[in-house]
Amino acid sequence: MNFTESNTLRERFHRLIPGGAHTYAKGDDQYPENMAPIIVRGHGCRVWDVDGNEFIEYGSGLRAVTLGHAYPPVIEAARRQLDLGANFVRPAMIELECAESFLSFLPKADMVKFCKDGSDAVSGAIKLARAHTGRDMVAICGNHPFFSVDDWAIGVSGMPGGVPTVTRSLTLKFNYNDLPSLKALFDEHPGRIAAVLLEAEKETSPAPGFFDGLRTLCNRYGAVFVLDEMITGFRWHIGGAQTYYGIEPDLSTFGKALANGFSVSALTGKRELMRLGGFDHDQERVFLLSTTHGAETHGLAAAMATMQVYRNEPVIDTLWQRGRRLSDGLRAAAVRANVTEYVPILGQPCCLVFGSRDLQGQPSQPFRTLLMQETLRRGVLGTSLVVNYSHSEDDIDRTIEVFSEAFVIYRRALDEGIDKYLCGRPVKPAIRPFA
Numbered sequence: 001m002n003f004t005e006s007n008t009l010r011e012r013f014h015r016l017i018p019g020g021a022h023t024y025a026k027g028d029d030q031y032p033e034n035m036a037p038i039i040v041r042g043h044g045c046r047v048w049d050v051d052g053n054e055f056i057e058y059g060s061g062l063r064a065v066t067l068g069h070a071y072p073p074v075i076e077a078a079r080r081q082l083d084l085g086a087n088f089v090r091p092a093m094i095e096l097e098c099a100e101s102f103l104s105f106l107p108k109a110d111m112v113k114f115c116k117d118g119s120d121a122v123s124g125a126i127k128l129a130r131a132h133t134g135r136d137m138v139a140i141c142g143n144h145p146f147f148s149v150d151d152w153a154i155g156v157s158g159m160p161g162g163v164p165t166v167t168r169s170l171t172l173k174f175n176y177n178d179l180p181s182l183k184a185l186f187d188e189h190p191g192r193i194a195a196v197l198l199e200a201e202k203e204t205s206p207a208p209g210f211f212d213g214l215r216t217l218c219n220r221y222g223a224v225f226v227l228d229e230m231i232t233g234f235r236w237h238i239g240g241a242q243t244y245y246g247i248e249p250d251l252s253t254f255g256k257a258l259a260n261g262f263s264v265s266a267l268t269g270k271r272e273l274m275r276l277g278g279f280d281h282d283q284e285r286v287f288l289l290s291t292t293h294g295a296e297t298h299g300l301a302a303a304m305a306t307m308q309v310y311r312n313e314p315v316i317d318t319l320w321q322r323g324r325r326l327s328d329g330l331r332a333a334a335v336r337a338n339v340t341e342y343v344p345i346l347g348q349p350c351c352l353v354f355g356s357r358d359l360q361g362q363p364s365q366p367f368r369t370l371l372m373q374e375t376l377r378r379g380v381l382g383t384s385l386v387v388n389y390s391h392s393e394d395d396i397d398r399t400i401e402v403f404s405e406a407f408v409i410y411r412r413a414l415d416e417g418i419d420k421y422l423c424g425r426p427v428k429p430a431i432r433p434f435a
């Protein structure tokens, strides 16, 4: 692999775009030094960069591209809609059709509002919860890394710069699978907590009774339960993780997989909350997700086509099957290379990630970088192992081969010292307070 052109372009990207990318998770600092490809095009599970390198890609579109790049039924639907106009002065029929299609997957949700980014959807949920309860604080799961770019969330992240202290003080954190930690927040801040917000699952699965207990606590203390399905939606189950696990949120938020990479997200849930964004009530109105581009028609056409594919084809089953093949193969390869405890394969099969640990068993950015260096060299690109519907069994098997070779080098680096094998500076967490 040769990254000459990508490396030459880097300076131009950084001169014009803060951080050199429009999303931090895509930044050069997330990749081994001088090995951060600039992409030209994608097809299925593959991408090609400006140097002409071809990669099997994982976590495409930051997990938004669940069917595969340039997936024909989706781009054809978007293309057809382009001929009919992108945005009007009044709602288009497709806004209703897309709402009907979306809500058909979630029998317990009554209403939906579409927007462009997941962050807006989650912030909309928080606003509704505050308006509904008349309270100002929110309790978010401290083990889940990201909910929104907005101040109420970023103010308590690892990168709180620019957020007023008073805003930061309104967001509290509880621990996943730890109901006493949530109850303690309710008890410490009586009558103050408007919303409880978390994802259904990251690398740790919900303990039996956790979500029922959380629901009970929300009922008892009068808080709105918001489930963030940005990653789990249309991946764990066609009805989201709420269907997969039988979770009963008041509001939930979707994005990513909803439109196969097109910009569509959604806030959905119970009518008594959602209607505050309308005008069929006599309470104070809530300014809910009203943006110029919120209902851009070709995005909604892409979403409808994506949902249609999910409805007609075994997308979810395939994501789980391919993921299982991948995790089984990687775990067996890790055993052969004697790195099992250093490179754990984590998460549900439909949403896998790899860990990287040093000889002391501590999470290690240098070892993560080494693994990415060796897999990139061999044609696999990704900061995760998140599959899409276009990964064939052959793609999965090739990935396992690539990782098997990388694991051998990982083992050598454990035994002989990483400096001998790592070519540049290590990667850094995307969300950190200083460069």
Ligand SMILES: Cc1ncc(COP(=O)(O)O)c(C=O)c1O
Binding pocket: 062, 116, 117, 118, 119, 120, 122, 146, 147, 148, 149, 199, 228, 230, 231, 255, 256, 265
């Ligand atoms: C769980 C979760 N919630 C919300 C968001 C925000 O979505 P967006 O980046 O579309 O604003 C993300 C983004 O990665 C996410 O992973």
